[in-house]
Amino acid sequence: MNMEHRDLLEVLTAHADQLNRIAGGDAQDPQVPPEQRQELRSLLQLAEQVKGALAPVTASPAYKRKLGLDLSEVARHRRSKELLVAPLSTRRELLIGAAIGSAVALAGGIVYFVRTHMQGQSQHVGQVRTQAVVNREPA
Amino acid sequence: MKGEQERVLVERAQNDPLAFAALYEVYVDQVYNYVYQRTGNHSDAEDLTARTFLKAFAHLENYVFKGVPFSAWLYRIAHNAVANWYRDRRRHQVVSLDALIAYSKGDDKPEDVTQAWEEQKKLLEAIRRLPAERQQLLILKFSEGLKNAEIAQIMGRTEGAIKSLYHRTLLALRRELQKDKTS
Numbered sequence: 355m356n357m358e359h360r361d362l363l364e365v366l367t368a369h370a371d372q373l374n375r376i377a378g379g380d381a382q383d384p385q386v387p388p389e390q391r392q393e394l395r396s397l398l399q400l401a402e403q404v405k406g407a408l409a410p411v412t413a414s415p416a417y418k419r420k421l422g423l424d425l426s427e428v429a430r431h432r433r434s435k436e437l438l439v440a441p442l443s444t445r446r447e448l449l450i451g452a453a454i455g456s457a458v459a460l461a462g463g464i465v466y467f468v469r470t471h472m473q474g475q476s477q478h479v480g481q482v483r484t485q486a487v488v489n490r491e492p493a
Numbered sequence: 494m495k496g497e498q499e500r501v502l503v504e505r506a507q508n509d510p511l512a513f514a515a516l517y518e519v520y521v522d523q524v525y526n527y528v529y530q531r532t533g534n535h536s537d538a539e540d541l542t543a544r545t546f547l548k549a550f551a552h553l554e555n556y557v558f559k560g561v562p563f564s565a566w567l568y569r570i571a572h573n574a575v576a577n578w579y580r581d582r583r584r585h586q587v588v589s590l591d592a593l594i595a596y597s598k599g600d601d602k603p604e605d606v607t608q609a610w611e612e613q614k615k616l617l618e619a620i621r622r623l624p625a626e627r628q629q630l631l632i633l634k635f636s637e638g639l640k641n642a643e644i645a646q647i648m649g650r651t652e653g654a655i656k657s658l659y660h661r662t663l664l665a666l667r668r669e670l671q672k673d674k675t676s
Contacts, residue, residue, distance in 0.1 A: 362660065363656040363657060363659075363660050364656075366656070366659060366660055366663070367641055367656050367659065370634055370635070370659070371640060373635070374634075374635070374638040396667065397660075397663045397664070397667070400663055400666060400667055400670075401635075401663060403616055404616070404620065404631055404635055404663075404666070405635040406613075407613055407616045407617055407620065408530055408620075408631060408632055408635045408636040409636070410526045410636050410637070410638075411525070411526055411529050411530075411535075412522050412525065412526065413521065413522065413525040413535075413538070413539065413542065414535075417539055418521055418525075421517075421521070421539075421542065421543055421546065422514060422517055422518070422521075424543070425513060425514065425517055425546060425547070425550060426511065426514055428510075428547070428550060429510035429511045429513050429514070429550070430510075430511065432510040433509070433510045433511060436510075
């Protein structure tokens, strides 16, 4: 993009912003070369016409109130659905928690059983070995 | 509305559906105006504004605040609603009496009013023959009074791209009006 074109875009933008601040504002165009001024003026005029043609409108208060009420109704419906769904998910979470708790307790029991069983076996083997040594010693 | 205030309102509405009413109050006029400028009549603007807010409400949980304002998200929904509406029904944009009445001034002479209406009608027709994104740009800039940076966020482009698009849009519009004059 060359310098002159960029200046043109800047002036157009500044003009549009100015139109939004002051109706019928006039843009300053010191940077635009004389040969482009005619072109620029034509575009600025057109921009002013467009601004006038697209004057903002608002919805009627009755419509806004009605749509607001309709949306509130939909929102209330959704909230009541969420309240129904919440206890179900809480119940599911409780069930999952209970299942995990039971599994952990069961695993703990198994580990305890295996360990005590193995300890009992090793004690028994130790006692048998000691007895054998005692029996072998001369009187 | 400032970004932080907007973020708080959106988060509240995401946690409590009833809090969506506050967002509706803030943006209903902007959305309505945008849709009206695209369709040219109040009846269709009412229908499409309702669709826009219902869709926004239904998909609010998908909106993630990442610096792009909520209004930009809302304008995109409105823009798509208008596009779908035209596509589905194969409608053509018209210049309604509503738009012309809104433009006229009470103290003008009848013949001046007629001429002004005629010019206004031609200009609006030419605007509505432009591609949708160019119409969107003109409406956001002149009817909604947004700056290029804000328009860029809504249209998902850079600020520089919006400046260029604005220039090209004015050129295209001038060509359209000249075509009208010659035909």
